[in-house]
Structure formats: C-alpha cells, structure tokens
Amino acid sequence: MPWLVVGLWAVLLAVAGPFAAKLGDVQHDRATDYLPASADSTRVAKLQDRLPGGERTELVLVYHRASGLTTADRATAGRQLARIAHRHTLTGPTPHGIPSADGTTLMYPVTSNEPGTDENRRNTFVDDVRQLAHDQGGLSVRVGGPAALATDASGVYASLGGPLLYTTVAVVAILLILIYRSPLLWLVPLVVAALADFLARAAAYGLNQAFGTTVSGQSAGIMTILVFGAGTDYALLLVSRYREELRRHETPYDAMRAALRGCGPAVLASSGTVAAGLLCLLAADLNSSRGMGPLGTVGVLCALAAMLTLLPAVLVLLGRRVFWPLVPAHGSTPKARRSLFAAMGSSAGRRPLTVLASGAALLGALALGTLNLPGSLKQLDTFVHRPESVTAMETVAKAYPERSAQPIEILTPAGRADATLAVVEGTRGVAEARQGRTGGGWTEITVTASAPPQSAAETATIEALRHRLPGSRVGGPSAQQLDLKDTSARDRLVVVPIVLLSVLLILIVLLRSLLAPLLLVAAVIAVWGAALGLGGLAFGPLFGFPGTDPGLGLLSFVFLVALGVDYGIFLMHRMREESVKGTEPAAAALIALRTTGGVIASAGLVLAATFAVLTNMGLVPLVELGFVIAVGVLLDTFLVRTYLVTSASVALGRRVWWPGRLSRPVPDTDRAPEPVGV
CATH class of the missing domain: 3.30.70.260 (ACT domain)
Structure with missing residues (x-):
C-alpha cells in the first residue's frame, strides 16, 4: 500500500510538471490585476487597451542639476530625446521639455504604444529608455512616470519567486531540525511540502486556464507560504501522533493507521476551515484579494493531500529508523518530565478567571495601537528601497x-x-x-x-x-x-461577516457545540486586533513606513481567523476526545494542552516564520502583511491557545460544550478517574 501511494504521486507529479512550469507565463502584475473589478479606473484601463495602439506606456524623463541647468545640460537632454525618438515609435506631440520655475529641472513627458505584449513591451521600453537617458557630467537623469513605477514594481514581484521559495525552505528546514533533533526526519516533511508546492503551482495554472483566476506575484508568493506553513503544521501534528503510536504498535503500518485515525479528523477540519475562510475572498471586489482566495485554497488543499497520503507512506517505508537517534521503541514509555505546557496549564487551572482577565486586558491594550496606524499608503511609498522611478517623481x-x-x-x-x-x-x-x-x-x-x-x-x-x-x-x-482605498473598505464590510459565519458554522458542526466555537472565534478576533495594534506601534516608529496598505485589514483578518482557528481545532479536538472518555472538563483541558501544546507551539513557530519571510521582500504591503500575520500567529500560539482558551475552558467546565451532550453532567458511576499529575 505505501509503495502504491508513492507510485501514484510520482505519476501525478509527472503529469503536473508541464503545467507547473507554465504558472510564471500567466502571472501578471498589471494595474488591472490589483484594481477593483467594478471601479471606474479599472474600466478606463481596460478601455485604453482597446483604443488604437492598445495600452500606452507613459514615462517622465527628469533632468536635474541642483545648481541650475546649463545650456549644455539642455543640449544633452535634446540629444538623448532624439535617440529615444529614433529608436522607438512615440505617440502624441513631439516631447518638449517643461522647465521648472527655479531652473533646476527639465521634465519631458514621453509616451509610446509600440506593438508588443503588455508587461514585456512596457518593461523593454522602460529599460531601453533608461539606457539611452543617463547621467552626464553632474547632470542627473531619472526615468519616472506610471510605466516606470509599474516596471519597478514588476521587477520586485519577479524577484519574489526564487528568494521567497529559498528563504522559506531554509527557515522551515532550520526549525524542523531544532524541533525533531534528527539528521533525517526533518528532511521528509520538507521534501513532501516542496512536492505539494509543485502540485499547487500546476493546479493554480489550471484555475487560470479554466476560470480566468487572476495570478499575481502577491497571490503566487502567498500560496507558496501557505503550502510550506500549513503543510509543515499538518506534518508536525501527524508525526507527533505517529511517534506516540509507535510505542503502542509493533509495526509502523499499524502505528500510522492509528495516528491517522487519531489526528486525521482534526487536520481535515482545520484545513477545511482555512480553505473555507480563504474562499470567502471570492466575495471581494478587489481583483488582488479575489484572486488570492482560490490560489490560497489550492495551496492548503495540496498541502493537506500530500501530508495525509504521501508523508504517511514515506514514513512507513522508512520505518522507525527515521527518528534516529531518538527512536520510539515498541512498548517503551517516554521519559516523564514536567513540560512547559504542563506548567502553563497548572497556572491556568489554578486561577482561570485571573489568567483570562489578564490576557484579555493585554490583548485590549495592544489593540489600542491601531490608533497609531499611519494613513493609506501612497503609490510612491510602496517600495521598501526607493527605485529610480520614485526618486524621479519626488x-x-x-x-x-x-x-x-x-x-x-x-x-x-x-x-x-x-x-x-x-x-x-x-x-x-x-x-x-x-x-x-x-x-x-x-x-x-x-x-x-x-x-x-x-x-x-x-x-x-x-x-x-x-x-x-x-x-x-x-x-x-x-x-x-x-478606488483601491474605497473598495478595500467595502470589501471589509462584505467579506468579514461571511468569513466569521462560515468558520463558525464549520466549528459548530465539528465540535457539536455553540459556546466552544464562539470562544474560538472571539479569541482570533482579539488576536487580529492586537496584531494590527502591534503593527501600528511598529510601522511608523520602527520601520519608517508613511502609510498602511488599504488591503491589510481584510487580508490579515482572513488569514489570522482561518489559521488561528486552525490551532484552536487541534486543541479543542483533543479536549473533546478526553471529554468523551469521561474525563472531568478541567482535567480534559489540561491534558489537551499538555499533549498538543508542544505541537501547536512548533507549528506556530513554523507558520510565523514562513510569513515573516515576507518582511524581507521589497514591497511595503508585503512587509506589513507578513509582520501582522507573523506576530498574530505568535500571540495566538503562546498566549491565546495556551492560556486564554485553556483558562476559559476550565472556568466554563462542561458548559463549554453547550448545548451538546457533553455539556450535561455525567453520573458518578460513568466518570473516569482523574489523571494523576495533571
């Protein structure tokens, strides 16, 4: 059976190969790929493409000398413009210089609509103009304008693919080595995640061809982040449970079957919640947000498929030796030691209301930082490092x-x-x-x-x-x-309630309770507010960003709610398992924290680190999104899941499962003895 699974994956990847390689061909970062679908500005851009000559490439050549332009400077500008006009077909009147009132600057508007394919034509034209119009003898020459800004932005997006993938792989590899402390085990989930990313790229290309789904540099990059982040999380949960079962079962095959039965439902539910949350972005009017929903969903589902089929098959084939040097022998008992999460659980169990109130107050205080968020980000401020187009426009x-x-x-x-x-x-x-x-x-x-x-x-x-x-x-x-700003505000009003409702319904079905899902949703909303508040304290004072991306609120909300509930499912599912056995509610909550706390912490670190990779990219919107999601995941992992959800569950007792069967008192004769040492 394991060999059959590996063989089927080999065939699947071979079929997907040609399509995965084509994703870059359909990835575009034009204005219309990010603009609101119904906005005036989007319709103008599309109508301009159909006018005679197609899409225009508009530039501004800026000649500047701080001490004042000389006659020789103006002659140099004229010669350079003549060479540009000789090599390229310019539209409109012959470019003429517009002098500044102080005599330091000469500006030439230049427009071309030479035949070609959108971004390639634009980028080629801009690059050639920059070669022809260059500094000379103290005269600075800069090329700006809409086309130059777009070319510089597409250059940053084009550079995301390789560095983003390599950095993500390196970060995940380092964390897995530290978590597993094995020279081989860390490599298995990492390779499986890489294969899942390959499959996701093929599926994303298929979505583009079948449904016209927008593929941009932003959505493709975040899809890769999700594949490695979510996929590694699922691998951590499965491997942890598999290690437990290897001590109880003689063969790796039987141990893996037991592990999949134990954690499979939680992984399926958590991935389904993330996918449902991301698909809610289809209700957005912003093209960049709407395209990110299906691509993110594809990434999560490909990661799920790989981690529940290929990873188990490979682990079974490798046997116990994959855990070397800490091999879990059949019949052995792990060393009894008081873990950090047992200590956290004890404090939450002793004073649940105090812990809950303190944590809520801390999150509320952090959320006040949203009052310090800078205003909307201007186009010229979207680059972390100012390219030539920005200096020209300044x-x-x-x-x-x-x-x-x-x-x-x-x-x-x-x-x-x-x-x-x-x-x-x-x-x-x-x-x-x-x-x-x-x-x-x-x-x-x-x-x-x-x-x-x-x-x-x-x-x-x-x-x-x-x-x-x-x-x-x-x-x-x-x-x-x-239009971006106005539509982002509209999308928040539409998408946020849909996300909350869909996630809440899934949790109600999964946990068979109303109160527990409300508790989890309230927790992730609090995390989102606190993470944005930390952004308000960091973006301006620390990073020097003059504005906030209009789409930050919506995208960070969708990701933090979907991914935060993901961890809540891991914890609550184990808590429910213990409650079904008859364990007292307080003890069930503490057992769940003790047994899953380490896995959730490891998963949270990996996911936060993968999104933190975005903070090293060259665009402010990506840096802001990566920062907010990374700190939000860390808050969720080490504060909300370990302290607040656990303390709330202890305080509520059986009522946390209201109105389900588990909320009703259990007769003394049916009650299991309380575990020792919890």
Whole structure:
C-alpha cells in the first residue's frame, strides 16, 4: 500500500510538471490585476487597451542639476530625446521639455504604444529608455512616470519567486531540525511540502486556464507560504501522533493507521476551515484579494493531500529508523518530565478567571495601537528601497509644486468629446487637458492636475470630475489608488461577516457545540486586533513606513481567523476526545494542552516564520502583511491557545460544550478517574 501511494504521486507529479512550469507565463502584475473589478479606473484601463495602439506606456524623463541647468545640460537632454525618438515609435506631440520655475529641472513627458505584449513591451521600453537617458557630467537623469513605477514594481514581484521559495525552505528546514533533533526526519516533511508546492503551482495554472483566476506575484508568493506553513503544521501534528503510536504498535503500518485515525479528523477540519475562510475572498471586489482566495485554497488543499497520503507512506517505508537517534521503541514509555505546557496549564487551572482577565486586558491594550496606524499608503511609498522611478517623481514634486506629473485619464463617449473637454477645462484643480485617441465609441482625454499626486487637492479634483461627467470614466494612477482605498473598505464590510459565519458554522458542526466555537472565534478576533495594534506601534516608529496598505485589514483578518482557528481545532479536538472518555472538563483541558501544546507551539513557530519571510521582500504591503500575520500567529500560539482558551475552558467546565451532550453532567458511576499529575 505505501509503495502504491508513492507510485501514484510520482505519476501525478509527472503529469503536473508541464503545467507547473507554465504558472510564471500567466502571472501578471498589471494595474488591472490589483484594481477593483467594478471601479471606474479599472474600466478606463481596460478601455485604453482597446483604443488604437492598445495600452500606452507613459514615462517622465527628469533632468536635474541642483545648481541650475546649463545650456549644455539642455543640449544633452535634446540629444538623448532624439535617440529615444529614433529608436522607438512615440505617440502624441513631439516631447518638449517643461522647465521648472527655479531652473533646476527639465521634465519631458514621453509616451509610446509600440506593438508588443503588455508587461514585456512596457518593461523593454522602460529599460531601453533608461539606457539611452543617463547621467552626464553632474547632470542627473531619472526615468519616472506610471510605466516606470509599474516596471519597478514588476521587477520586485519577479524577484519574489526564487528568494521567497529559498528563504522559506531554509527557515522551515532550520526549525524542523531544532524541533525533531534528527539528521533525517526533518528532511521528509520538507521534501513532501516542496512536492505539494509543485502540485499547487500546476493546479493554480489550471484555475487560470479554466476560470480566468487572476495570478499575481502577491497571490503566487502567498500560496507558496501557505503550502510550506500549513503543510509543515499538518506534518508536525501527524508525526507527533505517529511517534506516540509507535510505542503502542509493533509495526509502523499499524502505528500510522492509528495516528491517522487519531489526528486525521482534526487536520481535515482545520484545513477545511482555512480553505473555507480563504474562499470567502471570492466575495471581494478587489481583483488582488479575489484572486488570492482560490490560489490560497489550492495551496492548503495540496498541502493537506500530500501530508495525509504521501508523508504517511514515506514514513512507513522508512520505518522507525527515521527518528534516529531518538527512536520510539515498541512498548517503551517516554521519559516523564514536567513540560512547559504542563506548567502553563497548572497556572491556568489554578486561577482561570485571573489568567483570562489578564490576557484579555493585554490583548485590549495592544489593540489600542491601531490608533497609531499611519494613513493609506501612497503609490510612491510602496517600495521598501526607493527605485529610480520614485526618486524621479519626488524630484518632480519638489520642482513643480504647481502641477502633477501623473495624468488623470478620462474616457468619454466619442460624440460628447468636445463638451466633455470644455467641462474638464472648467473644473477647479485642472491645469491642462487635451484630447487623445478615439476608438470603439470612446475618446481619451488626458488631464494634468494642479496639485501633487494623491494629495487631498488632487483627490478633490478627481471626485469633482466624476461628479460632473456622468457617463464618462475617470481613471489614471491616482484614481486607481483612490478606488483601491474605497473598495478595500467595502470589501471589509462584505467579506468579514461571511468569513466569521462560515468558520463558525464549520466549528459548530465539528465540535457539536455553540459556546466552544464562539470562544474560538472571539479569541482570533482579539488576536487580529492586537496584531494590527502591534503593527501600528511598529510601522511608523520602527520601520519608517508613511502609510498602511488599504488591503491589510481584510487580508490579515482572513488569514489570522482561518489559521488561528486552525490551532484552536487541534486543541479543542483533543479536549473533546478526553471529554468523551469521561474525563472531568478541567482535567480534559489540561491534558489537551499538555499533549498538543508542544505541537501547536512548533507549528506556530513554523507558520510565523514562513510569513515573516515576507518582511524581507521589497514591497511595503508585503512587509506589513507578513509582520501582522507573523506576530498574530505568535500571540495566538503562546498566549491565546495556551492560556486564554485553556483558562476559559476550565472556568466554563462542561458548559463549554453547550448545548451538546457533553455539556450535561455525567453520573458518578460513568466518570473516569482523574489523571494523576495533571
């Protein structure tokens, strides 16, 4: 049987290989892959793709000398622009330099719509322009604008794949070596997780081809994190139970069957809860969030399949020697020692209400840090290390305070183009407006605002244009950021209740109780608030981030609720096992903590470490998401599960299983003796 399972996996991976290799081909990080599906700015971006010449590549060349531009500097700029125009097909009027009032800066807007494929064409054009427009004799030359910002962002996303995978594998390997203290055992779940990730990539490609699921650098990276994090968690639980059963059963095969019967339901339930929580993201309007739901679910399910089939088969084939040098012999008894979690359980058991009140007060105090969260993150602030495009736009903002270098794009019905242009020119905050391309019944109008990008004044101009132009679409980079913020707020109101309801229903069915699920859900909500509060204390003061990603609240909530309940299921499932045997509620809670506490702590460390890998990536939204989830998992593992849930269970007694059968008193004749030493 184990050899058959391994053989089936070999066939499955061979079939999946060609599809896994194609995932990178369908991974895109265009604006429309992250924008709200129904927003004006998204529709503008899609309509622009269908105009004559397709998607435009808009750049800003910034020539700057702090002491003031010389005649030679202007001549250098002219020669470089001539070379760019000779090599590439530029659209619109011939680029002309716009001098700053202080004479230090010369700005050239450059636009191209050369034929090619979206990101590849854009990136090639931007890179070539950067080679042609270079510093010379103290004159600094920087390439900025929407296309340059997008190219720099896609460069960061493209670099995530390798470093993210290698770093995740290294972190998980180190932790497994420390946990298992075996030269071989740590390698088995790690290899199985890597194979699960390979299968998940093939499945993600299939979702894209079958249903058009958006695959972005962010969603693909987080899918890998989930495969290794959740997969390793399931492996830790299974291996721990398998080690116990090897002492009770003579053959590894029988021990594994007993281990799967014992922990299999908890693993299935926990993975189902995570998958259900992630699938709730399908209700989001934000493309990046909605695409992350199916990909995250695929990752968790592939990890589950690998850890409940391939891992057991490999462990059985390797036999007891895989645990060397700490081999669990048949009939042996593990050394009796007072564990850290037994000590924690004792304190929670002696003074449950005091522990519960203290822990709740601590979480509440940490949650107050949310009041210190910085405002919404601006596009120029999304990079951890400032690339050339950002420095270019910062130079423009200082040199041209009276105008924006980031266009507002309007698509209006072609028959109303002149009337629309007149309304636009008469709108407060508009410095310049001109008609662009016409096609498919639409005309493009490019607007230059008189205020800096994403300032309050520019936002007011965008909102005024939308109000005064019914039937037209208003987009562009600043409008996209505005729509991202508004849609993120809408998604929180819609998705959060769906996540809570779906998770609660699963827990009610699994635990056959109403009070225990409510306790677990309340605990993970408290963890989420405390983790965001720690983010508020760290993002600005420690990391120097000037803003918070609009999608942070929703994504961190979904992940922390789904993954936090995951650990709660491990604990409560074991507690229920003991209660079914007739063990007194307080003793059952403490036994569950003693037997699963080490596994939950190990799993929490692994999961937190895998998400912490995101804090080493080059984009602020990923760093913020990784930080909040990592500290949230640690809070959940070492405070909520070990102290608060245990103390609440002790305090509630049988009522924790209300209104199920276990909540009713057991006659003295049916009551099992209380375990000694708990």
